[in-house]
Amino acid sequence: MVTLPIYLLVILAQALAGPCNPNKADVILVYCYPKTIITRIPECPYGWEVNQLALGGICYNGIHDSGYYQFTIPDLSPKNKSYCGTQSEFKNPIYHFYNSIVSNDSSIIVKSQPVNYSFACTYNANYLVNQAAFDQRVATVHVKNGSSGSFESQLSLNFYSNAKFSSIKEAPFIVETSEIGSDIFAGVEAKGLSDRFKVVLNNCWATPSSEYFYQIQWPLITKGCATDSSILVHENGKTSRATFQFNAFRFRNIPKLSKVWLHCETHVCDSEKFSCPVICDRRKQRMEQTGGVLMAELSVRSK
Numbered sequence: 001m002v003t004l005p006i007y008l009l010v011i012l013a014q015a016l017a018g019p020c021n022p023n024k025a026d027v028i029l030v031y032c033y034p035k036t037i038i039t040r041i042p043e044c045p046y047g048w049e050v051n052q053l054a055l056g057g058i059c060y061n062g063i064h065d066s067g068y069y070q071f072t073i074p075d076l077s078p079k080n081k082s083y084c085g086t087q088s089e090f091k092n093p094i095y096h097f098y099n100s101i102v103s104n105d106s107s108i109i110v111k112s113q114p115v116n117y118s119f120a121c122t123y124n125a126n127y128l129v130n131q132a133a134f135d136q137r138v139a140t141v142h143v144k145n146g147s148s149g150s151f152e153s154q155l156s157l158n159f160y161s162n163a164k165f166s167s168i169k170e171a172p173f174i175v176e177t178s179e180i181g182s183d184i185f186a187g188v189e190a191k192g193l194s195d196r197f198k199v200v201l202n203n204c205w206a207t208p209s210s211e212y213f214y215q216i217q218w219p220l221i222t223k224g225c226a227t228d229s230s231i232l233v234h235e236n237g238k239t240s241r242a243t244f245q246f247n248a249f250r251f252r253n254i255p256k257l258s259k260v261w262l263h264c265e266t267h268v269c270d271s272e273k274f275s276c277p278v279i280c281d282r283r284k285q286r287m288e289q290t291g292g293v294l295m296a297e298l299s300v301r302s303k
Helices: none
Strands: 009-012 027-032 037-042 053-055 063-065 068-073 087-091 094-103 116-124 138-144 150-160 174-176 183-191 197-207 218-222 232-235 241-247 258-270 293-301
Touching: 027 116, 037 094, 037 116, 053 068, 068 094, 150 258, 150 293, 183 197, 183 258, 183 293, 197 241, 218 241
Parallel strands: 174 293
Antiparallel strands: 009 027, 027 037, 037 068, 053 094, 063 068, 087 094, 094 116, 138 150, 150 183, 183 241, 197 218, 197 258, 232 241, 258 293
16 A cells, blocks of 8 residues: 655745734645645635635635635646646756645725735655665655655565566565576556656666675666666556566575575656657667665575
8 A cells, every 4th residue: 555644834825914813824735745736725814715716827626625725736747738727847856846826806896915825846756765675675755845845655676477567476586596597577666656757767787685786786777778688678667667577597606595686776757748768779868867776685596
């Protein structure tokens, strides 16, 4: 189950003092989710009713809920255009989403003070993951959003039973020496993110130690592409999951029962702003950013 704790952020609204208690009227609660943004303002601000306040100055979709007016941006990856005036920009490595709730009254005279409640959520593109060993296969990722909020998502480095990648293989598992050369199916999956974000494998390599920087290494994927013809990259930058396969092997001069650790640097790519799929036949290396390292282990045993 994906854990998505909510962190409430208090922002001072861009409005003048009014008849409400300033300590309450000037407070906005912003909930930054991976796919959704929810904004709540007190129901008493400056005499406005909920049907007189518009999200982005366009959408009168606010609802009254427990003393607050609540506005929701349900999708950060709309098919046609930004939802109700929601704007986004990318400043490497941060994605910014921002909008405002503004007052709008078509009557001849207006007795209430005009308001403009601006709010924002920011998300980091690079996931920093540490100490995600195979017995802790699912790594919780804390994405810090500067001063505007935060959320948690999860990345997992999994092994699968076959090339359909439909069934996760329980870990840890042992590869017998008679199975050296057989296919190993692996992948990294992100959960809880908007569909616009795709998982990209930058680099994957194996070591006989849990230390990802260990001096003995065997590269599998470099700059998003397989290092030799025995390695097949099935998906990379196309969906929320990147998958590949390689041949089981063992390190020379290592004890008969040894562990092979798999490490993968991952990056989350915004498909609305970039071409995320990695094209290897052209050797076009677009993904220079590096994320965190996910680690998994498998054992090689001799009979």
